[in-house]
Amino acid sequence: MDSILWQIREFAEIDSTNTYLAQEAQSGAPEGVVARADFQSAGRGRLDRSWEAPRGVSLLTSILLRPVVPLEQRFLVSAAVALSARTALTRLCGLQPELKWPNDLVVGDRKLGGLLSEVVGDGEGYVVGIGVNLQWPGPEGVGGTCVRDEIGVSIEPRAMLDITLGELGRRRPLLDSEDGRAELHQELVGALVTLGQVVRVERSQGSITGTAVTLERDGTLIVATTEGNEAVRYGDIVHLRRAETL
Ligand code: BT5
Numbered sequence: 001m002d003s004i005l006w007q008i009r010e011f012a013e014i015d016s017t018n019t020y021l022a023q024e025a026q027s028g029a030p031e032g033v034v035a036r037a038d039f040q041s042a043g044r045g046r047l048d049r050s051w052e053a054p055r056g057v058s059l060l061t062s063i064l065l066r067p068v069v070p071l072e073q074r075f076l077v078s079a080a081v082a083l084s085a086r087t088a089l090t091r092l093c094g095l096q097p098e099l100k101w102p103n104d105l106v107v108g109d110r111k112l113g114g115l116l117s118e119v120v121g122d123g124e125g126y127v128v129g130i131g132v133n134l135q136w137p138g139p140e141g142v143g144g145t146c147v148r149d150e151i152g153v154s155i156e157p158r159a160m161l162d163i164t165l166g167e168l169g170r171r172r173p174l175l176d177s178e179d180g181r182a183e184l185h186q187e188l189v190g191a192l193v194t195l196g197q198v199v200r201v202e203r204s205q206g207s208i209t210g211t212a213v214t215l216e217r218d219g220t221l222i223v224a225t226t227e228g229n230e231a232v233r234y235g236d237i238v239h240l241r242r243a244e245t246l
Helices: 017-026 075-093 147-151 157-176 178-191
Strands: 007-011 033-037 058-065 098-100 104-107 110-120 125-133 197-203 206-215 221-225 228-232 236-242
Touching (some): 007 157, 017 110, 017 125, 033 157, 058 075, 058 157, 075 098, 075 104, 075 110, 075 125, 075 147, 075 157, 075 178, 098 178, 178 206, 197 221, 197 228, 206 228
Antiparallel strands (some): 033 058, 058 125, 098 104, 110 125, 197 206, 197 236
């Protein structure tokens, strides 16, 4: 049974569902408010990048959650949404994307979707935005893919949203307890294709290459390099290949 009453607000066009919902959240909107748009004129990625999609062919949505979560486990809030979207796709059409640290849904090394999670105030709320390519593989040259190109099935954005929210209703209570968060962490580790890969971590202070070996309880990725273990808390990574041994 769902733990939250979802309140879905649909838009033919909006600048960004995240921008809209963050404003609503600041004005006191309750947990469970969801914004979905057919088109975003200023869709946002992380680090001031943009998220692109023509009208009606992608899931473009943001979800307001208000769990009380320790600072170091905030990453589990967006993980709960990513895992819910992943399971929703499997239930809808059999496709099982994997998750790439920190915030992507991928099929092989092709990007199917991404998440943009924003904290409201001091942690009173989380606006978790997700874009999933359903019938269009993303702009040229970025290595994207879509559900239709992968398995020949056209899914409607609203159908995907409804199933995702059903899945999220089941996971949301897990955020409320230490045991529940441990369970979510386990599910995340199982879905994270990054673990066991040789990765290049790109950060403003330079890049490092090594094998991604563990996801710590605080969301830190441990990368084993020839110089020893590096704790990676933020940054973009490139999967280079599967490591021979872990
Ligand atoms: C993300 O950022 O992957 C987070 C995307 C979140 C989008 C959702 S849509 C609903 C909600 N409202 C918003 O305004 N945003 C959220 P990042 O990891 O920074 O990836 C962005 C990069 O992915 C861009 O710089 C492009 O290279 C590439 N990209 C842009 N559009 C894409 C697409 N449709 N498919 C694949 N790659 C894309």
